[in-house]
Amino acid sequence: LAKTTQPISMDSYEGQEVNITCSHNNIATNDYITWYQQFPSQGPRFIIQGYKTKVTNEVASLFIPADRKSSTLSLPRVSLSDTAVYYCLVGDGAGSYQLTFGKGTKLSVIP
Amino acid sequence: DSGVTQTPKHLITATGQRVTLRCSPRSGDLSVYWYQQSLDQGLQFLIQYYNGEERAKGNILERFSAQQFPDLHSELNLSSLELGDSALYFCASSKTGGNQPQHFGDGTRLSIL
Numbered sequence: 140l141a142k143t144t145q146p147i148s149m150d151s152y153e154g155q156e157v158n159i160t161c162s163h164n165n166i167a168t169n170d171y172i173t174w175y176q177q178f179p180s181q182g183p184r185f186i187i188q189g190y191k192t193k194v195t196n197e198v199a200s201l202f203i204p205a206d207r208k209s210s211t212l213s214l215p216r217v218s219l220s221d222t223a224v225y226y227c228l229v230g231d232g233a234g235s236y237q238l239t240f241g242k243g244t245k246l247s248v249i250p
Numbered sequence: 251d252s253g254v255t256q257t258p259k260h261l262i263t264a265t266g267q268r269v270t271l272r273c274s275p276r277s278g279d280l281s282v283y284w285y286q287q288s289l290d291q292g293l294q295f296l297i298q299y300y301n302g303e304e305r306a307k308g309n310i311l312e313r314f315s316a317q318q319f320p321d322l323h324s325e326l327n328l329s330s331l332e333l334g335d336s337a338l339y340f341c342a343s344s345k346t347g348g349n350q351p352q353h354f355g356d357g358t359r360l361s362i363l
Contacts, residue, residue, distance in 0.1 A: 171349040182252065182340045182354025183293070226292075230349070240285075240293040 143227045148245040157214045159244050161227030164208050170229045172203060172210045177224045177243070186225075187212070214246075222248045253277065254355035256341050262361045268329040271358045275322055275343030281305070282324040283352060284316055285340040293340065299324055300347050328360070336362045 144162045151157045163172065171190050175183035187194055189201040189210070200213040214221060224243040253276035261269055275282050284296040286309075295308035299318035310316075313331075318324045328335060338357045344350035 173349075173351060180338070180357070180359075182254075182342070182357055183352075184252070185351040185353060188349070188351055239295065242292050 142239070143229060143241055145225075145227050145241065145244045147242060148247065150247045150249060151217055152249050153218055154216050157217050157221075157246060159212045159214075159225055159227075159246070160209060161212070162209045163227070163229045166207050166229050170207075172201065172207075173228050173230075174199070174201065174212045175226045175228065175240075177226065183226060183240075217246075217248050219248050219250060222246060252353040252355060254341060254343050254353055256339075256355035256358050258358060259356065260359050260361070262363060263331060264363050265331055265333060267331050268327065269331065269360065271326040271328070271339050271341075271360075273324045273326070273341030273343075273355060275324070275341075276353055279343035279345050279353070280322065281344045281347040281350070282318055282322070283342040283344075284310075284324070284326050285342065285354075286337045287340060287357075288334075288337040291337075296326070298347065305347060331362050333362050336360055 173188040174186045176186050177183040187199045187201045189203050191203050194201045202211045224245050226240050226243040255274040257272045280301045283298045285293040287293045296310040297316050298306040302318050313329050316326045338359050340354050340357045342352040342354040344352045
């Protein structure tokens with residue numbers, strides 16, 4: 140399973156755009172990149188998933204360069220409610236999807 | 251609301267006991283996953299079932315076992331409980347597994363006294 144590396148923590152002011160970068164140097168050809176958000180004492184919530192280039196949905200954008208060795212989750216105009224832990228995961232699509240959650244990035248949004 | 255239901259929400263028991271945690275996946279999801287999250291720790295993958303069959307195994311202790319029933323609900327059995335088993339146990343489901351995003355329940359908080 141490919142390992143991922145993310146910053147342990149980040150701080151941001153309300154209203155700013157936040158970019159969290161994840162490195163996954165050993166990503167396999169058929170691996171997708173998926174981001175989850177987790178609030179304390181709650182289950183992780185799926186945010187976005189991508190394979191290459193750029194993916195955008197109503198809450199975030201995911202940028203993946205051509206070599207796919209890293210990815211960046213972009214949260215536009217964060218609010219206090221975006222304070223959470225964000226996990227970047229990669230995994231193979233070969234039938235099972237054994238997710239390996241690292242420590243994630245603890246994002247603190249400051250008023 | 252993720253659509254994944256876990257019961258009970260809280261469970262308090264003593265060392266040496268056995269407990270069963272239950273998970274109902276989202277409607278239409280065939281794959282169920284179990285995770286353990288200890289205090290200030292990341293989520294540890296335990297086991298995955300797909301349509302009733304075990305598909306992948308992670309860091310699951312021999313004292314723990316799981317199964318997925320024909321109606322697709324799943325149970326995680328924890329026996330000979332130790333203090334270190336105190337944790338949040340999450341169940342997640344996805345349509346088929348593979349690259350499908352997983353949807354997590356709110357977890358069962360297990361406290362061993």
